Amino acid sequence: MLIGGEILRILAIGDVCGEQATERLLTTLPKFKKDNGVDFTLINGENSAGSNGISKQTANALLTAGADVISGGNHTLHRKDFRPMLDENERLLRPHNLPSAEYGSGYCVVDMGYTKVAVINLLGQVYLDMHGAENPFICADKLIEKAKADGANVILVDFHAEATSEKKALGFYLDGRVSAVVGTHTHVQTNDATVLKSGTAYITDLGMSGPVHSVLGVEPNIIIERFKNGEKGRFVFAEGEILIEGLLFEVDPKTSKALWAKTVKF
Numbered sequence: 001m002l003i004g005g006e007i008l009r010i011l012a013i014g015d016v017c018g019e020q021a022t023e024r025l026l027t028t029l030p031k032f033k034k035d036n037g038v039d040f041t042l043i044n045g046e047n048s049a050g051s052n053g054i055s056k057q058t059a060n061a062l063l064t065a066g067a068d069v070i071s072g073g074n075h076t077l078h079r080k081d082f083r084p085m086l087d088e089n090e091r092l093l094r095p096h097n098l099p100s101a102e103y104g105s106g107y108c109v110v111d112m113g114y115t116k117v118a119v120i121n122l123l124g125q126v127y128l129d130m131h132g133a134e135n136p137f138i139c140a141d142k143l144i145e146k147a148k149a150d151g152a153n154v155i156l157v158d159f160h161a162e163a164t165s166e167k168k169a170l171g172f173y174l175d176g177r178v179s180a181v182v183g184t185h186t187h188v189q190t191n192d193a194t195v196l197k198s199g200t201a202y203i204t205d206l207g208m209s210g211p212v213h214s215v216l217g218v219e220p221n222i223i224i225e226r227f228k229n230g231e232k233g234r235f236v237f238a239e240g241e242i243l244i245e246g247l248l249f250e251v252d253p254k255t256s257k258a259l260w261a262k263t264v265k266f
Contacts (some may be wrong), residue, residue: 006252006253006254007250007251007252007253007259008039008040008112008115008117008154008250008251008252008253009036009037009038009039009040009248009249009250010038010039010040010041010042010154010156010180010248010249010250010251011032011033011036011038011040011041011042011246011247011248011264012041012042012043012156012158012180012182012206012246012247012249013025013029013041013042013043013044013067013206013209013244013245013246014044014184014187014189014205014206014207014208014209014245014246015044015045015046015047015073015184015185015187015206015207015208015209015210015217016043016044016045016047016048016058016062016209016210017047017048017187017208017209017210017211017214017216017217017237018047018048018049018050018210018211018217018237019048019049019050019057019058020210020211020237020239020242021048021209021210021211021242021244022045022048022058022061022062022065023061024209024242024244025043025061025062025065025066025209025244026061026064026065028244028266029041029065029066029244030065030066032244032264032266033066036248036264038248039112040068040110040112040117041066041067041068041069042067042068042069042070042071042119042156042158042182043062043065043067043069043070043071043209044070044071044072044073044158044160044184044206045058045059045062045067045070045071045072046071046072046073046074046075046076046160047073047075047210047217048061048062049079049082050237051234051235051236051237052075052078052235053075053076053077053078053079053082054070054072054075054076054079054082055079055081055082056081056082056085059082059085059092063091067091068091068110068117069091069092069093069108069110069119070091070092070093071093071106071119071121071158071160071184072092072093072094072095072106072121072160073094073095073123073160073184073185074095074098074123074128074130074160074185076094076095076098077094077098077101077103083102083103083104084103086103086104086105087103087104090105090108091108091110092104093105093106093107093108093119093121093158094106094121095121095122095123095133095160096120096121096122096134096139096143097122097123097133097134097135097136097139098123098130098133099130099131099132099133099134100132106120106121106122106143107119107120107121107143107146107147109147109150109151109152114253115153115154115253116150116151116152116153116154117152117154117155117156118143118147118150118152118154118155118156119155119156119157119158120140120143120144120147120155120156120157120158120178121157121158121160122136122139122140122157122158122159122160122161122170123136123160123161124136124159124160124161124162124163124166124167124185125161125166126161126162126163126165126166127162127163128161128162136159136161136170137170137173140157140170140173140174144174144177144178153253153254153256154179154251154253154256155177155178155179155180155256156178156179156180156182157170157174157178157180157181157182158182158184159171159181159182159183159184160183160184160185161183161184161185162185162186164183164186164190164204164205167181167183167204167205168204171196171200171202171204172196174200175196175197175198175199175200175202176196176197176198176199176200176257177200178200178256179199179200179201179251179256179257179258180200180201180202180247180249180251180258180261181200181201181202182201182202182203182206182247183203183204183205183206184205184206185205186205186216187205187207187208187210187216187217188205188207188208188216189203189205189206189207189208189245189263189265190203190204190205190207191263192204193247193249193261193262193263194261195249195257195258195259195260195261198257199255199256199257199258200257200258201247201249201251201258201260201261202261203247203261203263206245206246206247207245207246207263207265208243208245209242209243209244209245209246210237210238210242210243211237211238211239211240211241211242212240212241212242212243213238213240213241214237214238217237217238218235218236218237218238219236219237219238219239220238222234222235222236243265243266244264244265244266245263245264245265246263246264247261247262247263247264248261248262248263248264249261249262
């Protein structure tokens with residue numbers, strides 16, 4: 001945890017699925033942060049509203065729960081009422097390379113007094129069918145240079161992508177140039193939390209913050225019918241027990257390097 005401005009403890013939380021998960025964060029996140037000495041919290045909130053997308057209500061709830069920055073993904077712009085908030089609050093992000101995005105950006109810098117933390121939000125290219133999206137590797141290069149010019153010595157990247165290979169590749173590509181690369185979108189927490197060779201904390205997917213008894217957050221029978229009979233029913237988030245998943249890690253702002261990283265569930 002933060003000791004005289006020397007070490008920064010960061011929590012990154014995986015895709016929040018549904019209003020139940022949002023409400024659970026309101027009741028559990030403040031205590032988790034206090035108990036674990038968390039200094040900075042990044043939450044992917046792109047599915048926090050019912051079905052998918054993020055709303056004004058759930059965005060405000062996640063900020064109230066303790067998010068310093070809320071990142072997004074391919075569903076971020078689905079709800080029209082939320083879009084203006086991307087311009088009103090720079091800590092609400094959508095993927096910077098999201099094609100035809102008229103609102104907001106995928107970049108912000110949070111000045112914490114003793115250090116500046118930049119957050120970069122990018123969208124993958126493989127299997128996401130986002131035609132016209134800028135190459136995330138090239139986009140990352142540009143935003144990292146911007147972050148350094150803006151005086152950020154801690155840089156976090158939320159890479160919202162489908163293919164594990166694409167996520168791993170970006171992690172190695174950015175190793176030593178950013179403090180962390182965390183994958184989101186696939187809703188299954190991976191078992192590869194680590195600090196890469198040159199000091200970048202990495203995980204292929206943070207996991208999902210949502211209903212345990214579900215298929216990626218959705219009521220199982222809906223997905224079973226889709227696979228078995230080709231029925232494309234409307235996605236409805238499952239009810240019941242909620243589990244929050246993410247990555248906890250420490251960064252030395254003096255070197256911009258991660259010291260350790262571990263998965264968390266609460």
